[in-house]
Amino acid sequence: MSEGFRSEMVPNAPGECGLGMALIVDTALSLGLWPDGFTQGDGGRTYHYRTA
16 A cells, blocks of 8 residues: 555635535545645645555
């Protein structure tokens, strides 16, 4: 398994990322990856995940 994973979410409207983030986090957890913070960019946030 890889050392970690990154996902980027760029919402078009406030609150639009809810369902997408739920699906990404659910999949990441099922693969043994845990949330490890995020970085804020100009176009949105990049979420980081690490292996358990």
